[in-house]
Amino acid sequence: xxxxxxxxxxxxxxxxxxxxxxxxxxxxxxxxxxxxxxxxxxxxxxxxxxxxxxxxxxxxxxxxxxxxxxxxxxxxxxxxxxxxxxxxxxxxxxxxxxxxxxxxxxxxxxxxxxxxxxxxxxxxxxxxxxxxxxxxxxxxxxxxxxxxxxxxxxxxxxxxxxxxxxxxxxxxxxxxxxxxxxxxxxxxxxxxxxxxxxxxxxxxxxxxxxxxxxxxxxxxxxxxxxxxxxxxxxxxxxxxxxxxxxxxxxxxxxxxxxxxxxxxxxxxxxxxxxxxxxxxxxxxxxxxxxxxxxxxxxxxxxxxxxxxxxxxxxxxxxxxxxxxxxxxxxxxxxxxxxxxxxxxxxxxxxxxxxxxxxxxxxxxxxxxxxxxxxx
Amino acid sequence: xxxxxxxxxxxxxxxxxxxxxxxxxxxxxxxxxxxxxxxxxxxxxxxxxxxxxxxxxxxxxxxxxxxxxxxxxxxxxxxxxxxxxxxxxxxxxxxxxxxxxxxxxxxxxxxxxxxxxxxxxxxxxxxxxxxxxxxxxxxxxxxxxxxxxxxxxxxxxxxxxxxxxxxxxxxxxxxxxxxxxxxxxxxxxxxxxxxxxxxxxxxxxxxxxxxxxxxxxxxxxxxxxxxxxxxxxxxxxxxxxxxxxxxxxxxxxxxxxxxxxxxxxxxxxxx
Ligand SMILES: Nc1ncnc2c1ncn2[C@@H]1O[C@H](COP(=O)(O)OP(=O)(O)O)[C@@H](O)[C@H]1O
Ligand SMILES: [Mg+2]
Numbered sequence: 001x002x003x004x005x006x007x008x009x010x011x012x013x014x015x016x017x018x019x020x021x022x023x024x025x026x027x028x029x030x031x032x033x034x035x036x037x038x039x040x041x042x043x044x045x046x047x048x049x050x051x052x053x054x055x056x057x058x059x060x061x062x063x064x065x066x067x068x069x070x071x072x073x074x075x076x077x078x079x080x081x082x083x084x085x086x087x088x089x090x091x092x093x094x095x096x097x098x099x100x101x102x103x104x105x106x107x108x109x110x111x112x113x114x115x116x117x118x119x120x121x122x123x124x125x126x127x128x129x130x131x132x133x134x135x136x137x138x139x140x141x142x143x144x145x146x147x148x149x150x151x152x153x154x155x156x157x158x159x160x161x162x163x164x165x166x167x168x169x170x171x172x173x174x175x176x177x178x179x180x181x182x183x184x185x186x187x188x189x190x191x192x193x194x195x196x197x198x199x200x201x202x203x204x205x206x207x208x209x210x211x212x213x214x215x216x217x218x219x220x221x222x223x224x225x226x227x228x229x230x231x232x233x234x235x236x237x238x239x240x241x242x243x244x245x246x247x248x249x250x251x252x253x254x255x256x257x258x259x260x261x262x263x264x265x266x267x268x269x270x271x272x273x274x275x276x277x278x279x280x281x282x283x284x285x286x287x288x289x290x291x292x293x294x295x296x297x298x299x300x301x302x303x304x305x306x307x308x309x310x311x312x313x314x315x316x317x318x319x320x321x322x323x324x325x326x327x328x329x330x331x332x333x334x335x336x337x338x339x340x341x342x343x344x345x346x347x348x349x350x351x352x353x354x355x356x357x358x359x360x361x362x363x364x365x366x367x368x369x370x371x372x373x374x375x
Numbered sequence: 376x377x378x379x380x381x382x383x384x385x386x387x388x389x390x391x392x393x394x395x396x397x398x399x400x401x402x403x404x405x406x407x408x409x410x411x412x413x414x415x416x417x418x419x420x421x422x423x424x425x426x427x428x429x430x431x432x433x434x435x436x437x438x439x440x441x442x443x444x445x446x447x448x449x450x451x452x453x454x455x456x457x458x459x460x461x462x463x464x465x466x467x468x469x470x471x472x473x474x475x476x477x478x479x480x481x482x483x484x485x486x487x488x489x490x491x492x493x494x495x496x497x498x499x500x501x502x503x504x505x506x507x508x509x510x511x512x513x514x515x516x517x518x519x520x521x522x523x524x525x526x527x528x529x530x531x532x533x534x535x536x537x538x539x540x541x542x543x544x545x546x547x548x549x550x551x552x553x554x555x556x557x558x559x560x561x562x563x564x565x566x567x568x569x570x571x572x573x574x575x576x577x578x579x580x581x582x583x584x585x586x587x588x589x590x591x592x593x594x595x596x597x598x599x600x601x602x603x604x605x606x607x608x609x610x611x612x613x614x615x616x617x618x619x620x621x622x623x624x625x626x627x628x629x630x631x632x633x634x635x636x637x638x639x640x641x642x643x644x645x646x
Contacts, residue, residue: 079548100553101562107554113547117569129557130565178555 016197017105024092026182026214028053029078032086032237034072048238050086054182054214060204062218063225064235070111070218071260073235074184078116080101091181106180110187112222114159120170127178145173148207165196172204176207176211183208185217189224201228222262234258243280250299256372259297264287266298269374277369281337283313285364291371300330302366303343309363315341316359319352333358397628404621408553409437412618422622438619439611446623449607455518456593456603460525465579467526468533473567475534491535493528501528502595508597516598524596525586532585533578540574573642575603580638584631 027150034047046069054060058219062070075081075087079100087096095103106127115123122129124145125138133141146152149169154162162170168188175183185204189197205228208215219225225232226246234241234249236256242254259267270277272293278284279296303315317335329351331343345351350359404423408416421431428443475487493501506516506526514520548570552562568575590605597606604627611620 078550078554080553083466100550101556101558105554107551109547109551111545111547113545113551115548115551115566126552126557126565130561132555173556 024089026054026056026091027216028089028092029077030089032073032076032088032161033084034076034081034158035084045238047076047083047089050240052237052240052243054216054232057208057212057214058230059208059217059228061213061225061229061232062216062235063222063232064220064241066220068235069238070220070235071186074107074186074216074218077103077182078105078107078184104180105182105184106175106178108168108171108175108183108185108188110190112167113175114167114170116159118159119155120151120157120159123159123170124173124177126174131178136345141177145177148176149173150203164191165200168192168200172207173244174261179211182214182216185215187218187220189219189271190221197199204228226262232262234261236261245359252368253370256295256370256374259370264300264342266296266300266303267374268296268298268338269369270294270296271367279313279338281315281335285311285313285367286331287369291369293371293373295370295372297368297370297372298341298362298366300342300344302362303341303360304362305345307361312361312363313367314359314361316357317341319354319356319358322351322354327360331358333360381434388483400621401625401628403618404622404625406618409433409618412616414459416542422619426622426626437617439614439617442611442619445602446607447566449602449604452518452601453604456521456525457583459522460529460586461579461583463522464526464533464582465565466574468578468582469537469571469575471530472534472537472541476538476592477546490531493531494535496528498589498591502592505592506595510613516596516601518598518601520596520598521593521601521603524592525589528592529582531584532581533575536578536581537571540571540577545569576641577638580634584634587627587631 019113029050029052032047032052033041033045035045037043046063048069050069050073052073062073064070072081076083079098079102083096087094089095090104100300115126118126121139121142125142128138129226142155143152146154149172151166151169151173152180154166159167159170171188188204189200192200197202201224204215204217217228229246231243231245232249233243236257242249242258249258250262253262253265256267259265268279270279270293272278272287272291275287276284277287277294277296307314315333315335315338317333317338319331320334321332323330324347329345331345333341333343333349335341341360403412405418405420406412406415407419407421408414421433424431425433425438426443426446428447439484471490475483475490505520505527509516509524544567549562549566552566553559557565588605589603590609593603594606594609597603602610608620608623611617
């Protein structure tokens with residue numbers, strides 16, 4: 001974002017070279033690799049040539065299944081793990097070899113990692129205490145921080161006297177008190193119950209806007225990622241599969257993994273001939289670009305009972321299952337040739353039940369082709 | 376029904392077997408009979424007065440000759456040794472426990488075993504080995520050799536106690552401290568040490584009590600002029616069993632109970 005604001009020819013600072021007017025990105029990771037030795041004597045590649053960065057005060061989510069390297073990536077940014085290869089820059093400065101206590105980033109740990117032998121106030125004021133701030137400054141800042149996270153007045157509580165949600169907030173206040181340039185959050189909400197979790201999702205998001213610093217948020221929950229993020233990096237097997245806005249990732253996934261991991265999807269194999277994609281049941285449609293083979297992705301909500309426009313695909317089949325979810329029905333449709341399709345239909349009182357015949361349509365603009373063949 | 380009664384009897388017999396001799400020593404220490412301590416001859420504090428060097432009505436024939444000044448010297452030596460070894464072994468034992476728990480290095484398991492061996496090594500073997508070692512390097516036996524020698528196995532006790540505590544400590548707390556800007560030393564001082572303090576304190580206490588109590592190893596490596604309390608008592612016993620020994624034993628027991636009790640109290644307050 002910062003880069004876009006200062007384009008070539010647009011001189012924000014006349015007289016200085018264009019290089020120095022560039023606001024450096026808060027974070028820039030280049031070709032980062034990291035592998036671990038396993039106790040059995042093998043090696044695990046936790047990060048495989050990862051390049052990634054923040055362009056400004058963004059909320060970026062690292063999303064991926066357990067074991068894909070999210071925590072490792074976060075730990076290399078905070079300095080707890082050293083990279084095997086690659087560089088990490090914070091605001092343009094190469095910090096690859098800096099120890100964690102020198103890096104201007106703070107972390108909210110999954111386990112909170114609060115200092116149980118100190119009261120809430122010393123936990124929150126720890127960064128300032130370490131930096132040698134005077135008592136009055138620390139007390140003021142601790143008060144501000146507790147106010148910010150909604151725990152005003154709990155200065156003297158012991159950590160053991162706090163609920164899970166309160167511990168979470170203390171961890172957040174502690175990480176923010178030292179005014180980090182970047183906040184790292186490793187699955188901070190996974191231990192909370194559903195209601196509190198939703199509340200914290202909204203609070204974290206608005207907190208990030210208010211503070212105007214970058215947040216890197218780790219989760220394995222795709223719904224959480226879609227709700228909160230400016231951009232999402234989908235990780236699998238230590239590699240970034242795709243990086244983009246939630247909408248881009250949901251509507252136009254670059255590969256099968258992203259399509260499958262983010263939301264529900266129908267993935268239908270395609271045969272390509274003469275610029276057209278041919279479905280197993282013989283239907284075809286015009287392809288943009290020229291993939292040699294691929295997979296058609298259709299989101300369940302893009303299948304409708306009424307036809308939109310002339311072109312598009314039609315699927316005729318028998319309802320194999322129907323699940324009610326309040327405002328709509330989830331339908332599993334068995335189509336000869338195509339296989340089982342998932343659809344979401346509004347409950348208008350006429351959604352056919354199991355066993356009935358049903359015809360569904362999808363418009364051309366809802367079709368997204370992934371240039372990858374299902375194994 | 377019958378079985379429970381048998382078990383109860385067994386329980387009573389069991390604890391009597393353990394505690395009756397100790398109780399007897401305590402009772403004997405207040406017995407006024409100077410000749411035969413097994414025959415009660417009225418209550419007295421004279422044996423205690425004697426070992427504290429106060430006036431008593433006891434005749435010389437029923438005491439160890441010239442024993443009290445030597446006893447006091449032995450107690451002093453024991454305290455000097457115990458405080459020194461406790462300080463040294465607590466520092467080194469804690470440092471070793473931290474190193475083994477926090478750093479990954481080759482043969483870590485092997486070093487861990489090496490650190491446990493001194494605890495299970497027969498005292499006599501350790502005593503002989505230390506004696507020969509000190510003679511080989513030309514070191515005269517003295518208080519210093521006692522301190523060095525005792526540290527070789529007291530470090531193991533501290534190591535084990537602190538390691539147990541470290542095993543329960545969450546590493547991410549130390550990482551959080553570093554993350555918030557603390558240097559490794561500040562993290563140790565403000566986070567690690569307070570978290571493992573009960574283990575360090577327990578290890579120090581254990582080291583102190585074992586040091587005060589050690590006879591076999593110390594016997595081998597003590598110089599002739601430097602007698603610790605256990606060695607002194609051993610020497611007294613070889614000159615016959617006289618009533619004042621009961622008072623010394625009772626006081627040692629009392630001191631141990633006070634130290635251990637203090638430890639337990641401080642530990643319970645920490646939680
Ligand atoms: N210290 C370590 N030693 C050995 N293997 C590790 C270590 N840390 C992580 N790994 C391995 O690296 C991979 C990625 O782990 P992690 O980054 O924790 O995944 P995530 O946070 O996405 O669940 C996993 O296979 C994990 O077992
Ligand atoms: Mg993780």
